[in-house]
Amino acid sequence: MSESDDQPQLGEPIYELRGVSRSFGSGFNEAHVLKGISLDIAQGEFVSIVGPSGSGKSTLLNIMGMLDAPTRGSCYFMGQATHELSERQRVKIHRKHIGFVFQAYHLIDEMTVYENLETPLLYRKVKSGDRKSKVADMLDRFNMVAKKDLFPEQLSGGQKQLVGIARALVIEPRVILADEPTGNLHSSQGDMIMDLIRDLNRNDGVTIVQVTHNERYAAYGHTVVELLDGSIDSVSQVAGQSVQSD
């Protein structure tokens, strides 16, 4: 991972959420999905957000990913208040630091595996030679060299999610936000994906925030945040897990 001035040191907070609320609609129909969430996530941490359907897990993740904005409160990413950023600046941070993994993979159907991996690099204006080597590294690392010219519909669910993770990782992000990454997978594939995510956290120091329904997979992280009806019900440390230092 490349060093730069704005890179926070391990253990320093990457996310600081202060009283984040999000509501939809207005008046009688107003639905408060998040109610005053305050949460710190340290660089290199692996956080699992759990909770029943409708508790606001995905909304929280979207706000952290700058895909959505809080109606009240603020979310600081690497010390910057996201609501104070212009669209252009948000896109910039996005490109540089954040990788997304989705439950439904969200690969682009019209693109091959190779091209799906290449797309984020294109938006970062990475030079052709670097692009090729980075994509090749990812294919190599995930054992997908033979599948590089296949289209998403030719892959199994696990393979698709592998591509999804590789795509998130190819930009060497500070943080990966994963929204139920195993939700559509069989358990053996799910285990494989979760092992991979844990490796990323342990070996590469990538901060992970995942939303999950699965208690076993929640335990892959250091910290489990339980949401209930838009508020944090509990924050617990997982036994035997602690933030690793290189």
Add this chain to the structure above:
Amino acid sequence: MLKNYIVVSLRAFRNHKLYSVLNVLGLAGGLTVVILIAMFVRFELGFDQFHGDADNIYRVVQRQPNNFYLGSNEFAVTPAPLEDAVRDELAYVEDATQLNRRRVLLSNGGRGFYESGLFVTPSFFGVFDFELEEGDAASVLGSPDAAVITRDLARALFGPDGADGAGAVGRTFEITNHSGGRIVTVAGIAAEPPPDSHLQFALIVRYDDNDRQGGWGSNSFHTYVKLRPSADPGRFAADVQDIAERNIGELSWVQEGNAEVPHFFTQRLTDIHLRSHVNFEHSRNGDIRYVWLLIGAAALIMLTACINYTNLATARAATRGREVGVRKVAGASRSQLGRQFVGESVILALAALLVAGGLAKLLHGPFSALVERDIPAAFLTAPSFVALALLCAVLVGVIAGAYPAFVLSRMKPVKVLKTSGSGTTRSMAGSLLRSALVVVQFAVGVGLLVGVFVIRQQLDYISKAETGMDRDRVVAVTIRDREMRGQWEAVKAEVSTIPGVVAVSSASSLPTSVDSSVGLEDWEGRESDEDVAVYQSSVNYGYAALLGLEFVEGRPFSEERAGEVERAVVINETARRRLGWDTAVGKELNMGSGPMQVVGVVGDFHFHSMHLGVEPLALVLSPDEISRVLVKVSPNQLPETISALSATLERFSPSYPFEYQFLDDAYDAMYRSERRFAVVLSLITGIALVIACLGLFGLAAFVALQRRKEIGVRKTLGASVSDIVFLLSREFGRLVIIAFVVGSPIAWYAMQQWLAQFAFRVNIGIGVFVGAAAVTAAVALATVGYHAVKASMTDPVKALRHE
């Protein structure tokens, strides 16, 4: 990045074949029409530009304020001495020439053939740059008997040897017209004149001394003048008028106050084809208004095609939401996405242009025939034309893709990525705009349909109109042989014996276009000083009966009575009214050749096209005048009758070919340009509707897809197939009605303008609008109906299972 966009676009096109085909077809259809019209416009605008000094060449024409002839008081002719006068007196005139078009009989021994020749002064090639394949422009017309012909004419006159082998230069042939015959010598071979020349010829003959007489009193020569580049064209016109005042003003009849000096003015050579509509043009000119109309039609077609793209792409935006979301999450900015989607539509437009280019190449021949222009196929590949087409396609791509790009790039990843299925959302982003665009498309359709219906009605009215004359089964034979004058009795006797001939008569001009006009010198009971001009035709016995003219007073000419020849006249009702007579029989009038007595008055009939009103007419009895032999034939064995007629007349006149036409055809020919316009507009309308339907078809498909679940629920609740069809069609039906309300008044106004050119015209009735609405609605419903029925037939269980 660009490569990535292109590759993804192409795959997206492949994966959504219906959508892509509809889009490409719509754009390609539109672009094809635009290309063809652009070729036509370029051809029309480029007339006579091939002459080196085209911009410095002018034609002198004149206006005679009180002399309206066939609807215009402007004439393309001038007095004979004008050429020398401008050349000698005006230092800034580089050269000048005069010419006439004359139909002459050509022969090299044996039966001759007609050719329309240009009679010219020796300076013809000094003014014009027509290419000479043999002969030198400066000297080719040096000899008084010089003629220049095309290679084709050389072949026709002298056989293959004349065209190639020994050549035609130096050989002689005979030309004959009404003033007699003479021998001319081929002095040069001219290349075929370019199709975009308003002067067309196969034969150029130098005038001989007899051809150009009459001094300043003559008025039948076309004068073309080449000015030096530094000359002031405005001053030139003034100087010509000055020359005319000095010379024509000296003529005795002008001095005596019987005539005025005409007002002379000039026309640019390059303006003649599209902007000149004076009497005695060389050929039927184009019309700048039709050029503008076609440009307008092309713009409407392109608008329709662009709207198609916009609509289809916006509708499909719903299904592309996931791609947008993923790209945004992957770091795409809004402007990058916008560029991608605009780029996509540009690629599609370029693909469509490729298809359109092929189609235009294929349709170039039929289209040229349709518009009656020899448009060079080379236009299609001319670099400037290709560049313009590319620019046009890119522009279309940008315009058509701008809105979908806006909609797509605006999408919020949070929303579009929420659903896991196909990425389809129920959101009908921009559906109001889409509806507005569909309305525009169908308003264009309704408007064009109203136009087509009105034009068809008018043409129908013209062909069925009661013109006061029975044109049916009347054959008009053109007689050019002056030797046949005075042989009327013999001709009539022979022709009458042919089985199938019902009646025979003759006249000096076609009854459907009497083009000779004189000012009356005097008439009985004349009170005012106002001059009355009458159209006149010399006619033979039996003329009125053969054409079924009705007498409102008096009787036709009678062979029983002596002394009627050149002394008796039959007038029409308009003439009687204009002369201020209640009854005309027995009264006298003078057309310049002494007093004549009116023996009868016929009811008004149309002896001009419907563009013009009915004017005063005088029919003068003149049995020697047989320029047009009129033969009424029976419907049976028509071919036999015609060939017997041909044999009989060729016996009288062995060296002249047999020329004939049916009066009905001659009548129809007067509306040729209107008929052509009707066909072109019908085609454009058809294409506009098809393109609009392509768009509607695609839209309906998406709406049906989006409402799949709703339809499923409704069906489980007991909705019938027809309920669902109605549900889905209703929305589009409403749009068509709005389109009708928008399009009709505009079309009504435009068609009023078009009809104004006819003195006799139909009223635009409600039927036209009802018809246009019905056709549009039927077409729209048929298009939407397919999807509506298909959607209503789907199994609701399947549709709902995905939830």
